[in-house]
Amino acid sequence: MELRSCLKNTGICLFAPMLVLGGGEGTFNPVLRLGDEFIELSKEGSWLVSFYAPWCGHCKQLKPTWTTVGKTFAMSNSHVKVAVIDGTKNSRAMDHFNVRGFPTIKFFRNGIEHTFSGPRTVDEIVTFAKRADGPPVKTAARSSELQKAIKENDVLFVMTNADEQSNIYKYYKDVAEEFVLLGVFYKVLKKDLPTDVKVNDEVSCIVFKDGVHFILQTADSVILKSDIRNFVVNERFLAFPRISRDTLYQYVSTGKFLVLAIVNKGTGNYRHPHTTFMENIKSIAINGREEFHSNFQFGFMEGNHEISDITMSNIEIPGLVVLNTETQVYYILDEVMPSSKESIKDFLHSITNGTAKGYGGNSLFRMIYRVFYELVTTVVAIWKAQPVIISLVIILPGFLITFICYTICTSETIDEDMQDSDFDEEDERDEPENKEIKKEDITANHIKSE
Numbered sequence: 001m002e003l004r005s006c007l008k009n010t011g012i013c014l015f016a017p018m019l020v021l022g023g024g025e026g027t028f029n030p031v032l033r034l035g036d037e038f039i040e041l042s043k044e045g046s047w048l049v050s051f052y053a054p055w056c057g058h059c060k061q062l063k064p065t066w067t068t069v070g071k072t073f074a075m076s077n078s079h080v081k082v083a084v085i086d087g088t089k090n091s092r093a094m095d096h097f098n099v100r101g102f103p104t105i106k107f108f109r110n111g112i113e114h115t116f117s118g119p120r121t122v123d124e125i126v127t128f129a130k131r132a133d134g135p136p137v138k139t140a141a142r143s144s145e146l147q148k149a150i151k152e153n154d155v156l157f158v159m160t161n162a163d164e165q166s167n168i169y170k171y172y173k174d175v176a177e178e179f180v181l182l183g184v185f186y187k188v189l190k191k192d193l194p195t196d197v198k199v200n201d202e203v204s205c206i207v208f209k210d211g212v213h214f215i216l217q218t219a220d221s222v223i224l225k226s227d228i229r230n231f232v233v234n235e236r237f238l239a240f241p242r243i244s245r246d247t248l249y250q251y252v253s254t255g256k257f258l259v260l261a262i263v264n265k266g267t268g269n270y271r272h273p274h275t276t277f278m279e280n281i282k283s284i285a286i287n288g289r290e291e292f293h294s295n296f297q298f299g300f301m302e303g304n305h306e307i308s309d310i311t312m313s314n315i316e317i318p319g320l321v322v323l324n325t326e327t328q329v330y331y332i333l334d335e336v337m338p339s340s341k342e343s344i345k346d347f348l349h350s351i352t353n354g355t356a357k358g359y360g361g362n363s364l365f366r367m368i369y370r371v372f373y374e375l376v377t378t379v380v381a382i383w384k385a386q387p388v389i390i391s392l393v394i395i396l397p398g399f400l401i402t403f404i405c406y407t408i409c410t411s412e413t414i415d416e417d418m419q420d421s422d423f424d425e426e427d428e429r430d431e432p433e434n435k436e437i438k439k440e441d442i443t444a445n446h447i448k449s450e
Helices: 057-075 091-096 122-133 143-152 167-178 225-235 248-254 275-287 305-311 341-352 364-385 387-410 416-449
Strands: 002-007 012-017 020-022 025-027 032-034 046-052 081-086 104-109 112-115 155-160 184-188 204-209 212-215 257-263 296-302 319-324 329-332
Touching (some): 057 081, 155 167, 155 225, 167 184, 204 225, 225 248, 257 275, 257 341, 305 319
Parallel strands (some): 032 081
Antiparallel strands (some): 020 025, 155 204, 319 329
16 A cells, blocks of 8 residues: 655655555555655655665664654654655755765755754654744643643743734744754743743743743843843753763853763663762752852763763763863863762862863864874774674785785895806806817817818
């Protein structure tokens, strides 16, 4: 059974396999396969597209996730179409959309393009597409709608009592469009706010997160676009989120120190020995907001592989690392874990007052070291993923070159003097015989002449 999607004004019909029943189970893969023709198709409608290469290992890992994403949108009767494009066969599309790596995930809405850069999980990709597809500012017409939005979103921004024709609402909408992929924005009336939120009759900007709310405050009560933007930049993250290398770049824009608790996976279990360490840092992040929020963004990483790659050093688990995202200097809490709240606070204060010992940085030596470090780690990663190919491309040619050099260096050479002396000895041995032959020839010729 097939789902046929005929697109107007293109003359192109796309086919996607639908539900195939058999043995009581079904398979469902509503993912379209597109090519260079997508350059025109992207100008209308909503498209979630993955550019891939058949030989790419990350693309192969993404394939089942992408199928699930396609199912999610198809089964919800969404107008978002999920597709893939083979970048090795469609160079025009690659160049047109400026795709430089695999896999690359992009969302297109009536020609407007957004690139996905988060963790490649079903939830993250679906959330990305829904945010890119929806309006930058949504409206909660009733208090129940706002309550539902607060529960469904980790971080939610709300503007109250704003006239859509006013400058302040235009500022809010502009900021929402800028951060549409990284936040959720609503507008409501004051009467629809939760009862514990106390605002005046004027326009207010509020953020709901971590089970509490915070209101934008300005010195003169006049809200400018820069005030709204700074408020969103500083408040768009949870107090203690999970951070990966894929999402690390998002926190650079805050300009804050990044406090990372390094723990093993599964630390959320209350029986895990690292839980106390995690809870201490989380408590400081939430309850110590007035003391630390202006300078620090807290979070945690599962496993030490990613943080070791960032710092180019071995970080033990559990551990506490603080990154200066601007200078690339990092600080390590050097003591037996789990640390108490007091020792963690003292460590953070030592960073802000400049007494903590820093490592790394962005010096020329570190940049050169980074190049060699990434080269080695890349080769090792490729070796683990494709050992046969690396053997053929690197090890086998290296072995052949080594063997040739060894053969040349250890081969026996013939000394020219020894070679000439050998020939001289042979000439001397042949000389008597030659004389006898010549004497016989002379005698024979003499008799013949007589």
